[in-house]
Amino acid sequence: MTSDITIKTLRLSKAYGHFKAVDQISFEVYAGEIFGFLGANGAGKTTAMRMLCGLLEPSSGEASVAGFDVYRRPEAIKKRIGYMSQKFSLYEDLTILENIRFFGGIYGLTYAQIREKGKLLTAELGLEAQAHSLVGSLPLGWKQKLAFSVAVLHDPKIVFLDEPTGGVDPITRRQFWDLIYAAAARGVTIFVTTHYMDEAEYCDRVSIMVDGRMVAMNSPEQLKLQYKAGSMEEVFYQLARKAQRSD
Amino acid sequence: MSQATKVLFVQMKAFVAKEFHHVFRDRKSLLLLFGLPIAQILLFGFALSNEIKNTKIGVFNQASDSESLRLIERVEASQYFEVSEILKNAQEMEDIFRAGKAKLILIIPPGFGQDLVHADSPGADLQIIADGSDPNSAYTVTSYLQNIILDFQKGLNPAEIQQRDYGLVTELRMLYNPQLKGAPNFVPGVMSLVLLLICVMMTSISIVREKELGTMEILLVSPFEPLLVILSKAIPYLILSLINLTLILILSVFLLEMPIHGNLLLLFAVSTVYIITCLSLGLLISTVTQSQQAAMLISLMGMMLPTMLFTGFMFPIENMPLPLQIISHLVPARYYYIIVKAIMIKGLGIAAIWKETLVLAGMAMLLLLISWRNFKIRLE
Numbered sequence: 001m002t003s004d005i006t007i008k009t010l011r012l013s014k015a016y017g018h019f020k021a022v023d024q025i026s027f028e029v030y031a032g033e034i035f036g037f038l039g040a041n042g043a044g045k046t047t048a049m050r051m052l053c054g055l056l057e058p059s060s061g062e063a064s065v066a067g068f069d070v071y072r073r074p075e076a077i078k079k080r081i082g083y084m085s086q087k088f089s090l091y092e093d094l095t096i097l098e099n100i101r102f103f104g105g106i107y108g109l110t111y112a113q114i115r116e117k118g119k120l121l122t123a124e125l126g127l128e129a130q131a132h133s134l135v136g137s138l139p140l141g142w143k144q145k146l147a148f149s150v151a152v153l154h155d156p157k158i159v160f161l162d163e164p165t166g167g168v169d170p171i172t173r174r175q176f177w178d179l180i181y182a183a184a185a186r187g188v189t190i191f192v193t194t195h196y197m198d199e200a201e202y203c204d205r206v207s208i209m210v211d212g213r214m215v216a217m218n219s220p221e222q223l224k225l226q227y228k229a230g231s232m233e234e235v236f237y238q239l240a241r242k243a244q245r246s247d
Numbered sequence: 248m249s250q251a252t253k254v255l256f257v258q259m260k261a262f263v264a265k266e267f268h269h270v271f272r273d274r275k276s277l278l279l280l281f282g283l284p285i286a287q288i289l290l291f292g293f294a295l296s297n298e299i300k301n302t303k304i305g306v307f308n309q310a311s312d313s314e315s316l317r318l319i320e321r322v323e324a325s326q327y328f329e330v331s332e333i334l335k336n337a338q339e340m341e342d343i344f345r346a347g348k349a350k351l352i353l354i355i356p357p358g359f360g361q362d363l364v365h366a367d368s369p370g371a372d373l374q375i376i377a378d379g380s381d382p383n384s385a386y387t388v389t390s391y392l393q394n395i396i397l398d399f400q401k402g403l404n405p406a407e408i409q410q411r412d413y414g415l416v417t418e419l420r421m422l423y424n425p426q427l428k429g430a431p432n433f434v435p436g437v438m439s440l441v442l443l444l445i446c447v448m449m450t451s452i453s454i455v456r457e458k459e460l461g462t463m464e465i466l467l468v469s470p471f472e473p474l475l476v477i478l479s480k481a482i483p484y485l486i487l488s489l490i491n492l493t494l495i496l497i498l499s500v501f502l503l504e505m506p507i508h509g510n511l512l513l514l515f516a517v518s519t520v521y522i523i524t525c526l527s528l529g530l531l532i533s534t535v536t537q538s539q540q541a542a543m544l545i546s547l548m549g550m551m552l553p554t555m556l557f558t559g560f561m562f563p564i565e566n567m568p569l570p571l572q573i574i575s576h577l578v579p580a581r582y583y584y585i586i587v588k589a590i591m592i593k594g595l596g597i598a599a600i601w602k603e604t605l606v607l608a609g610m611a612m613l614l615l616l617i618s619w620r621n622f623k624i625r626l627e
Binding site: 053087 | 254257261262265268272273462464465466470
């Protein structure tokens with residue numbers, strides 16, 4: 001049994017013609033850990049993540065998520081993961097409760113579960129008063145927190161977060177990470193891409209992608225030791241400046 | 248109900264509910280949805296009939312006898328004319344036309360009644376002068392007036408007609424049958440146009456909007472089947488289109504006094520087939536476009552013009568050059584127009600329209616298949 005490993009890839013690649021967006025990456029993510037997926041723009045993070053979520057078919061290599069093969073059982077994977085994209089992923093013209101009802105519904109929760117989760121979630125975020133107001137009217141930080149809570153509504157084993165805190169102020173980012181910690185404490189594996197190197201410090205382990213390849217993977221402490229750097233910022237800079245391509 | 252079906256039911260219900268929220272929250276789409284059919288029906292209905300209904304007519308009555316007054320009464324009593332000017336002399340005529348106070352002037356010569364009644368007279372003369380600056384409408388209203396005069400002539404003592412030739416100079420050739428109002432021609436046309444526009448535009452926009460907003464990605468990551476995404480997108484618009492159809496029919500029947508001779512149930516059943524064809528077209532457009540503007544443009548330009556041209560309610564298809572006639576066979580509205588006319592006006596049953604219905608159903612299947620394939624490819 002791969003009881004501890006929830007994501008496993010072996011030489012996973014995605015090529016568009018001659019362009020190798022993702023070039024033979026191999027890594028493992030353990031259950032319940034916060035795994036930071038770092039890289040400059042165009043390094044191939046989003047492509048890799050999309051392959052793991054079943055949005056994109058890999059060109060070659062192997063990958064399994066939550067114990068299921070990405071080629072053969074994408075529908076089994078989809079039931080067990082949550083996903084939050086770079087773009088805001090809730091419907092702004094729906095109220096908070098309507099969004100919860102919708103996402104709960106398409107993930108196959110029962111009405112009783114949806115009602116209960118809806119109450120719990122709004123209470124947790126302190127949004128009870130706003131439960132019936134349109135999501136579009138909320139401040140960005142609250143929207144992001146709400147989006148995360150909705151992404152883990154169906155108790156997924158793994159949640160994929162694609163630059164979830166873009167454009168949010170530091171305080172809200174900190175609060176957002178509290179939510180992430182809480183989810184991780186419940187045993188949810190967090191797979192998160194980010195630009196912010198202070199966020200990289202919050203992760204249990206991070207990997208760094210440069211030009212489609214994975215050039216480093218370890219805990220932030222080990223990486224700082226290895227590269228004799230004071231912060232993840234410096235580690236990242238040392239690695240990423242060798243990049244040949246950008247956007 | 249098995250567990251899987253139950254889940255499916257919950258998923259679909261959640262999705263359809265969400266779509267209705269989208270529609271009812273968006274003023275623009277609501278306006279499009281219900282404003283368009285109402286505006287079209289009113290526009291076509293009254294633009295086409297208003298002019299004929301209350302055409303202003305001037306009368307220069309030089310006879311002023313009882314026969315001439317009866318004739319004028321007759322003209323005024325018809326819903327087509329409104330006597331707006333009573334002329335006192337021939338010089339006023341020019342001014343009336345220049346000022347646009349009347350489209351027609353009816354001149355009744357002195358001694359009209361005498362000439363009409365007396366056996367030894369060669370017959371009575373009337374003169375109609377029309378404003379020829381708009382030849383089409385001048386021709387039409389002149390024909391209407393002639394028809395009224397003919398009626399007037401027939402209304403005179405019928406026994407005397409047998410014996411005497413009154414010699415009222417009227418042209419009997421009718422270009423436009425006043426009993427056949429405009430509505431039967433354009434209501435089926437408006438129905439096919441409006442349903443097409445709404446179904447194609449609203450579905451394509453609603454799907455492309457999800458792509459633009461990034462929520463499509465979320466849907467595709469969810470366990471909800473792509474095919475079901477398509478289906479759930481179509482269901483709300485199918486329901487809204489049927490409501491729309493009802494609205495159009497109610498307006499036509501009560502406002503335009505257009506009868507429905509055929510089976511209403513059949514009309515709705517066949518309309519559902521047409522609506523599904525249009526929805527499939529919208530889905531197809533949504534799979535090949537990336538922005539709401541593009542979807543809107545293709546729906547409007549790519550659908551509206553061919554539909555207006557090739558449906559046959561504005562321009563007869565038989566008069567078109569052969570290549571255009573062939574193209575017209577690709578336009579779904581063409582078949583629906585034939586179907587609606589057959590059911591509503593001729594009161595025919597399924598036997599008369601099964602071929603057209605089959606063509607529409609075939610088109611829908613083909614379009615759905617292509618859009619489903621396209622949609623799947625987009626995933627990978």
